[in-house]
Amino acid sequence: MDINDNLESPLKLQVSFNKLLQHYEKLAKSSDEFITAKAKRILKTADAFPVLREGFSDISILNERKKEIGIILQDSFSPVLTNNEIKTASVPFHNLIFNSSERFKNIIRNAGDDFELEIKNMPKDDKYIIACTIILNFCYGYNLNFKRPFYYEIPDVNGITHFYKILYNADFTEIVPNKNAPKITQKDYDELLDNFENIELWKEKFPPNSYTFKGFVISNIFDVTDDQSISNIKSTLIGEDKRKDDVFMEGFQDIFRSLLGINDLKVGFSIYNEADSVFERVYGVGMKSFLLGDKELLSCSDSLCSWSYNRLIKENKYFSVSDVDKMYKKAKGHAPHIITLHQQGIKSAIFAPIANEDGLMGVIEIVSNKPQVLNSINANKLEDVMPFIISAVERSKNDEENLIEAVIQKECTSIHPSVHWRFVKEAKDYIKSEFNGEKAIFKKIAFDNIYPLYGQIDIKGSSEARNKATRLDLMLQLNTVKNIFEKVLEIEPLPIYEQYIFQINKFLKGLNTHFQVDSEQQISGFFKDEIEPVLKHIYTLKSVKEDIDAYFESIDDKVNVLYNHRKDYDETIALINKEMASLLDRKQEEAQAMYPHYFERFKTDGVEHNMYIGESITKEDSFNPIYLYNLRLWQLQVMCEMENAYYQMQSEFPIALDVASMILVFNQPLSISFRMDEKQFDVDGTYNARYEIVKKRVDKAYIKGTKERVTQKGKISIVYSQKQDEIEYLRYIKFLQEKKYLDTDIEIVELQDLQAVTGLKAIRVNVLYHKNEDDKAFYTYDDLMKEIKA
Structure with missing residues (x-):
């Protein structure tokens, strides 16, 4: 199998140790006897197999000459540091690694059998063009600063992603043009500078396999998980309305898992509402609050004990609970946050204040289902990320205030798009005056010489229709009560009931002959002040109990009257x-x-x-x-x-x-x-x-x-x-x-x-x-x- 199979590149790759061996040829002439002897031994090993110097692309040779290659690379891969250094020898733009330190082998082994090593931030389409820029530097002397940091993302044995930065050592490589390589002129170079993404142009100037790469690269790899996690938090928090993105919280939690090295870690948030002294849930897809549990909001005093309240809200300092179960037994029901955590099955937690010079804005809650994995020691790692979270929350708070104002304007004081430009102009002038220390006045907005159009589709007889609906409701309510009193009169023939029936009949007659504006108010007052107290008094009479229940069920709770026809x-x-x-x-x-x-x-x-x-x-x-x-x-x-x-x-x-x-x-x-x-x-x-x-x-x-x-x-x-x-x-x-x-x-x-x-x-x-x-x-x-x- 050939290294160049299925690889489109301007470089035809050959593994060669020529440049490294040339270095040993100089060392062989050293005055240090030990260095000279070692250099001669390495050169003797290589001389027995000329292909190692001449170069090869057949992968099988790497296995056949594995022992000899190990001897040649012994100084580059020190046995003393092999368990500490993360180091590989490979060819560029290829996943083929033919020598590595023990620590690198352990990292790959822990990643699992199905893990495939791949540079995460190397776009496939850019590989060809990056190879061309390397040729421009090596063969034509142009100082193109194409370098950018490349990373591996490799999970550990617990599934936590670690980030590894790759630094390449290209001291032992050489690139030579082949016969079919077009000569690159200054004009070509100038054209390429403005066309980085034009792959066809680059292929025209650097056809596939038009140059030969001989040598190998040494990759020095460093675990930068902490730095990258902080950078990822910063990048994640930059952007518009992430709360609508259902993968945002999962990705955010993954970053914290990498930072703290805990695979079951979860992150929650709660907002501090200073005006009402409550914690509130953050709305958004996947957003949770482990401080609030299943509640939408909770007063701060009901959420925290006095010590944690003072720590978070007064001092704006974080605190941890390394063993929730232990603390739960110790607190004996006197620490609300411990009770809430215990109910959710959380075993350890860190609560960190999101605060600026104006005070507390919210709380970030980091929890785990394992005891002691979150504690006051690893809580210190949050010091590096909190400034970015605070900055994001400040921006989000400002955005929210602006959004609230926008909603109020839209719903309550809407400005039509056709005249919006004029309001913008006056607002800009107002801000400019204010900024310059002048008296800021929002000038009168007027439009001259315009033509009006007015139209309406009006409901005919709306007043009559409403009066009719009101009259029918009142008559229905009056007749219902009249029937109740007629039944009661048979049981208790009291004159007062006859008087109520007389009053009802008087109201009914008035509604049938002439409905007046104050009729509704008079009758409603009659029901409330006189009828309802009596109905409650006679409720004990079995014969009318059901009728009274039916009457009160027919009364609308909001308007406190019978509301059938008027509702229609x-x-x-x-x-x-x-x-x-x-x-x-x-x-x-x-x-x-x-x-x-x-x-x-x-x-x-x-x-x-x-x-x-x-x-x-x-x-x-x-x-x-x-x-x-x-x-x-x-x-x-x-x-x-x-x-x-x-x-x-x-x-x-x-x-x-x-x-x-x-x-x-x-x-x-x-x-x-x-x-x-x-x-x-x-x-x-x-x-x-x-x-x-x-x-x-x-x-x-x-x-x-x-x-x-x-x-x-x-x-x-x-x-x-x-x-x-x-x-x-x-x-x-x-x-x-x-x-x-x-x-x-x-x-x-x-x-x-x-x-x-x-x-x-x-x-x-x-x-x-x-x-x-x-x-x-x-x-x-x-x-x-x-x-x-x-």
């Missing part, structure tokens, strides 16, 4: 808002892709939305009125789609309510500014305020000379004030009629004057509906209702 109403409103808002949000993504604009929506009794579009928002010199017209058409089309989506899912809601849609057209550009107190945009100036007044009142406006509201179920109402708006929207309506979004009927009506606003008109047009997404037929609202009820 509230759930319906919530579902309508959720579904309509979700649909609008999905459609908005399409609109933003057409042209960026500001968008916000609100859930009330239905869903309202505001949009603003203009040059000052987009920041680019790209705005054209065509984008405004496009957004208006998009809005009208989406409102039709929302109407359709609503009536297709109406049957799924607890109560069948109707909706009505409206669009407000305002054709004059206006200014908006961000109001810091309310965390939202609002219009600027007296003239622009007119727009807000119309928005708030127009859906309740009547058609002039009638008592008919402008918004009606089954129709979309487009409110405007300018003739050019009417012409524009009639054009859109005609287009959407062609697409079967809208029916052919159109009416134009005048609105009664609102406060400080006159001259408003509206286009009303019927929406065309489908029974479901697959239905190809078109229905008006009335037709749809007939179809649904049929």
